[in-house]
Amino acid sequence: MTATEGPRPGALEALRARLGRPIDAASLAAFRVLFGLLMLGSTIRFAARGWIDALYVAPELHFHYWGLGWVEPLSALGMRALFVGLGGLSILIALGLFYRPAIALFFVLFTYVEVLDKAVYLNHYYFISALSLLMIALPLERGWSLDARRRPALRAAIAPTWALWALRLQVGLVYFFAGVAKLRVDWLLHGQPLRLWLAARDELPIVGPLLRLPETALAMSWAGALFDLTVPFLLLGRRTRPFAYAAVLIFHGLTGLLFPEIGVFPWVMSCAALVFFDPAWPRRLWARVAGRGSGGARMAEAFAAPPTRAPGPLLTAALALFFALQLALPLRRLAYPGETAWTEEGFRFAWQVMLVEKTGMVTFRVRDPASGREWLVDPEPRLSAMQAKQMAFQPDMILEMAQVIAREEAARGRAVEVRADAFVAYNGRPNARLIDPDVDLARERDTLAPKPWILPAPPRR
Template identity: 35%
Template sequence: MNKLLFKQIDNISLVLFRAVFGFLITVEAFGAIATGWVRRTLVEPPFTFNFIGFDFLQYLQGDFMYFYFVVMGIFGIGVMLGYKYRVSMLAYAIMWTAVYLMQKSNYNNHYYLMMLLCWIMAFLPANRWFSLDAERNLSQKSPSMPRWVLLVLILQVWIVYTFASVAKLYPDWLDASLASLLMNSKSDYWLIGDFLQQDWVHWAITYTGILFDLLIVPLMLWKRTRLLGFAISVFFHLFNSIVFQIGIFPYMSISFALFFFSKETLHRIFLPNKKLYPANEVIIPKNKHLIVGAFSVYFLFQLGLPLRHWFFKDDVLWTEEGHRLSWRMMLRSKGGMLKVYVKDKENGKRELYDHQSLLGLKQQASVATKPDIMWQLAQKIKQVEAEKGRDVAVYLDAKVRVNYGPFHQFTDPSIDIAAEKWQPFKHSEWILPSPEGFTKRKTP
């Protein structure tokens, strides 16, 4: 075990990834301002649907977020250049985690992966070479790193891809109907719009998605298939970038190849002046047990979170319980219709409530399909009405469809959801049971 984890290896893959990762998170920070993401998500809405329990992050919202993202981008530059790396990476990790937790309307798996990588990278010796820190303080400069560093990064990537593949093994994905639905919305794309409407393209996307996610890490690990795996990875992620326009995620995924290519190849292509690290000594640190224990607990969570939906009642495609933090990427299309009623507890008067006046456009779409956001909306309405001097019950009449199937009643409209407690590890009984054949694919 000591030889496996603490043998010293060349650190070129880590220092190159730090530079690329730093560039990408810098682009993410400044790009969020340039594209209007910050304005639409964190400035214009009067409030955001934060992860439950992190309400205090609401105080960051507003015009201040422009300054916040500029500062975050500056820290990203520090990571890229390896300047005061530990401080820069920790600061970016904290700030991005706050952004991630303060809103759910624009949930994206790459936001979650970026958060995890920020925290992992903050504790890795990624500034020991090819960095301003190493040039300014030669005592920090080192051409090597313990092998556990590389294993941690590869294992994280493997978990992401494997769970993404396994999650696709359900009827609406396997019969290519979901790929067809996804591509229908791309029909107006210049040059490739008509091409994406071909049936064979839908089938290719369906099974390429499963096989790529399942096999890309093994292909990259084996020397004989590494170049093939890399070529497939570049094509796959560039296709996703063009068709789905999902920000830096495809390019971050391509950069994972740095973990797999040999040190000789990376030296020859990127840093020919860096001497190869020849030694293979095993250096056991004093905090060995802390390192092994911390990452063991971390990866137990990484394995457990994507499996937790099996411990909830009903289908995660219907309830959404256990969906987040589980690498369930582009697995379904959901739409909803929501009516909100409030009843004044003093006079018993029940009336239709204009909940959309409280929300931005993106929030309106999220609140119609996601039960945790529905619950938060009920709490918000109760708070707003309490400020007006009214104590109200809040009833949600929500109908949901999955993968363009028929609409079905989703919530029990007779339950005062504002009076319900949110239990993150228990099924919410105000969510009605999933109807048979609730997706587009009908059960025989």
């Protein structure tokens, strides 16, 4: 095709036809079951560790996302009940009982919890939110579900191709953008932050001394970048898929063991990557385990079922909008000046996974112009350990804290100026100022525009 040629006539129809083609619904059903079980386990783990109270009940203030300043936690009882609800919905999703309302409500509740406090942001929480939103549109209840048992008209062993490819695209985007995010000097030339992290795990037997070596961090950095960039494509190829999935298990297994603080993320991604396998894999696995045939008769029955279709115009538009957002969010960092990992502008919701080791320290200088008095405010005693740690190196959270201080002083009748002495150590560089100490943060507004008061990242020595 030359540059002057347009799309081949009928290409769109051909694509729609392909997307509407039937596939075995087994892998979609397995994905739903695994998702429900993982979310149930994750919810129980969250509650058992006391995080509901520690993260959402105990803190006297929360850091809000832009535009969501009105979102506040429920009471202690309400938050606990909400997590009980999330656990119950996870069970319903796994069972395929009232699947569509269950997944829709799960998305709403889970996302509500996620947006309560920026300090708690995790890439995999966002992944769960995005995935559950997408799952509302997918017919994942056709097989292995109580819905199908209770409503035989719903039952089908086939599903449309587009449903599986929507999941594959979502999972693939996570890996791909995580790989693109690693194409930076710190990661590729200095092996940072892996160099710092691996050195901290150097007491492992046998491999411990290796983890101290800069060369190990560099090799693992390159391997990690190559893995993220290529694995979605290798998972798509029938010949390369088994090796790629083995790499998935090894990669996530190792990261989970070396960095236990990443929690359930390795499990989530290891399960999610199964969507790249042949859609009949669960049926074959079951047949092998149960010692029966490969399920060919079931497939024959399935093909006699009503044909599957490409998504309708409304659903197509919704999916297009969803994936456009999935592309735009990671790419928005290109619209901001400076290093994203330092400024944090465009950092969240962009699969900037495991890219930075930052530690910060911030003190606020408050000045009352009327009296000329100036004093220091150390915010840490008012914050949870996680909030204090996260706020210390995230400019928008520092801004919000400054404005909380200003509001509180205003309530006492003082229109104060608030400035921040914020210092951050970033990926092994000497600590440096993050924020212009002369800027009155009480007068600044939190917008999506670049923040000129964020100082440039320090150079590496």
